[in-house]
Amino acid sequence: MPELDAIPAEARQRLEEIGSADLIIGILNTAHDHEIGTVVKTVGEVLRELSQNLRAVVVHSPSDEAPERHEAARENESVHVVPWPLLAPNTSLTQAGSVSDGYRSIFALGESLGARGYGVIASSLETVTSQWISRLVEPVLNMDFDLVAPCYARQKLEGLLNNSILRPLMRALYGRRIRNPLGPDFGFSAKLLRRLLYLDSGLPNRLGSPVLFASEAACGGFQVCQAHIGERHPPQIDLMNLSSILADVLGPVFLDVERNAPFWQKVRGSHAVRAFGEPIASAQEDGSVDVRRLVESFQLGSRNLQEVWGVVLPPATLFEVRKLARLAPDEFHMPDELWVRIIYDFALGHRLRTISRDHLLRAITPLYLGWTASYALEVERSTPDMVEYRLEQLCDAYEAGKTYLLSRWRWPDRFNP
Amino acid sequence: MLEQVREALHQSTIRVITKLASLLPGTVALIIAVALSAVLGAILAFLLRRLLRAVDFDERLAHAVSPVWTQWSPSQSPTLLVTRVVFWALILIGFLIGIAAFDATLTSQLVLSIFTYLPNVVAAVLVLLMGTLIARFIARSVLIGAVNMNLQYARVLSLGVKWLVLVLTVAMALEHLSIGGGIVQLAFGILFGGIVLALALAVGLGSKELVSRSLEREKTTAETEEPFRHL
Structure with missing residues (x-):
């Protein structure tokens, strides 16, 4: 995946035209042009809600369809669109290496435009609303938070991997009560994203699995909050692939536990992090479950x-x-x-x-x-x-x-x- | 005539006894050499064991070559293996010294043939070691994968794969040792083919119902798993 020095000349020219931006919205899933058009409108609404003279860039992996993106972008002068191959097709969001490449590309683009905040959307764009984007980026842009973790309105049998291992493990080890360390939709400050993707030496950090963002933020003393953003349609996993998903998710987590052992051994108890928005109730399915x-x-x-x-x-x-x-x-x-x-x-x-x-x-x-x-x-x-x-x-x-x-x-x- | 027979018998007895008597010092020397080398080997092995335990040899080795070592999972600790190798090497040296007491040329011929054959033995041991390692690793991979795929015959599958690799390994090791020649190749072909055929039959015929039940279960899984979202 390209970083800044590997940007094609056309995209570089596009960035020069844009000049600068305060906010980068990265869409990690491959999106259709009409979906990008909707996101551009939504981001425009968000910028108006924030009532500041802000400029945003939406970066997304281009689809194979005929490009209509420039028309969509022209609809809102404060929001620009840059198509950029963030993830290889069919990449699972639990594959740490590939995802970190995607984040690194978003960060490289943001750095070149001097962005202060980042919103990364990895869920299906069908569920993304202005509330989603607003609640993910507002704490970063207006309240100096470094990481905004999502809280979804969920069915009781959704997010099982998160609920059974990630949420309680992160809380017990790092002392912060974050409901969804796995994300995958986050708001970041530029400061935190730099820390997550690059080591102090400036060399690329192999971190990049979304599940590690919360622990890295906790270890680095960054300001963390969470936002109730609404419903999400989690992907259905074929049970044949469940062991691969578990290995993809838990491998980086256990490595992280090993790496941060000096930190978490000193942590006692846990405390709540600030939450924005009201919890949104999801209609629950009742009835017995066949186990x-x-x-x-x-x-x-x-x-x-x-x-x-x-x-x-x-x-x-x-x-x-x-x-x-x-x-x-x-x-x-x-x-x-x-x-x-x-x-x-x-x-x-x-x-x-x-x-x-x-x-x-x-x-x-x-x-x-x-x-x-x-x-x-x-x-x-x-x-x-x-x-x-x-x-x-x-x-x-x-x-x-x-x-x-x-x-x-x-x-x-x-x-x- | 009887006197002549008695004389001949007497002469042959004397010859045999003389021959035996001439062998006796060599035999005693061989026994003493082996006994001494065994004592020396035991002492050296004991000292070496103490030394290796003092420097945490097992743990250091486990850290240094952990993944490979743990796949092999030898029943004896590395320290014990090293000390035993030293012990038996000393006994072998003692034996060669003892043989030299009989005939110096015999020893040199023996040593020469042993050293000519040694590379084959080393290669065979390496092949066996690697084969065992790979067999255990693949068997474990197959077992875990099959269990995660909910296959009831996971263990049979894993054992089958393990024995396939082990049979292949033993055949290769014997080939290196030049034992058996064509017979080993033929036996290997028959055995390897037999295992493959047995596995195929087990899956195709013997375990038909088992497999169909497994597959049926997989088919219905998608429907019954509907409410569960892991991410």
Whole structure:
């Protein structure tokens, strides 16, 4: 993916025409021209709402359609459009390396235009409203926040990977209660984006997975907030690819845990971050959920992966897992404490390289499906408030289990219950 | 006549006893040399084990070559392996010294043939080592992948793949050692083909229902998984 020195002459000329901009809106998904037209209008509305003489550039990966973008751009003099190949086609947003290239391209463009703030949209453009963009960029432009994390209105069985691992783990380790560290839509200050993408030496940083933005911001002492931006249509994942997604997401997270160990070992407890906007309720689907398949996957894993799990999990945890595998699907319940220990042990196993890291990350899939089944059974008849309460309980369990992680992290051989 | 027979018997007995008596010092020397080298080897191995444990050899090695080493997962610790190699090397040296007590030329011929053959042995050991490593790694990859794909026959598949690689490895090692020649190749072909055929039959016929149930389950998964959004 091109950085500033690799910009084609045509795009460079376009940037020279634009001159400068305060805000960059990066669209990571490939967008159709009519969608870009809508985004341009929406950004125009946002700039008017912010009631400042601001200029913005929308950068997006061009589609193969005939370009109408310049007409769309002319509709609003304060918003310009730059087509730029940000991501390779069919790139998953969980692939850290590719995504970091996309962010780096957006940042390179913003740097050349002297931008102060960035809004990066990775979700489907169908759901993007002026409220989305406004709430993601306003805290950066007007209130000196460095990172704006999104809060979506979600169904209770959406964002499971975020709710089961990322949100509580980030909170327990870094002490900030951010609901969606995984994003993927964020608002950034130029200062933070520079820090995220480049090391102090100026060399490209290999960081770039969206899931690491919150932890890097916390470690760097940046101002973090979150914004309730509305509904999002998360992509449906083929279960065959779930282990790859888990490996893509958890690999950088566990690396981050290892890298930031000196920081998080000093953090005690957690505190809320400022939230903008009111929580938006999403119409919840009621009714029972069929978890048989998930429980069967867990049981299959328990029958076949004992040897692999045994390398990572201590005997007591392994024993609990084996006991769990004997439960009938409708009685299935994975205690929070067990799940927390499993995640912490996998983080430690990743650090110690007790088995190949790819094997380790993929071997977590049946356990994750077990947690999903247990959680789905618990919340199938819950209201949104009850779901939130349940997730808070899980976060508390992660915080309570942090002493376990600390002990195992410091003395992996001696402390092996 | 009887006197002559007795004389001949007497002479042959004396010859045999003389021959045995001439071999006895060499035999005793061989036993002493092996015994001494065993004692020396045990002492050296003990000292080496203490030294390696003092410098945390196992942990250092695990950190240095961790991914490869952990895939192999030897049942013995590296320290133990090194000390055993030293011990048996000393016994081998003692044995060669003992043989030299019989006949110096015999030893040099033995040493020469051993050293000529040694590269083959080293290559075979390396092939075996790498093959075992690769077999374990691939077997584990297949096992995890198959479990994540919800295949009930994950373990069978993993074992099949593991044995395919191991059979291939052993055939290559034997080829290096020049053992068996054409028989090994033929046996390998039969065994390798047999395993592939067995796997194909297991999946195609024997486990037909199992596979169809697995596939059916996969088909219905998309519908039953509808409410779950992981991202």
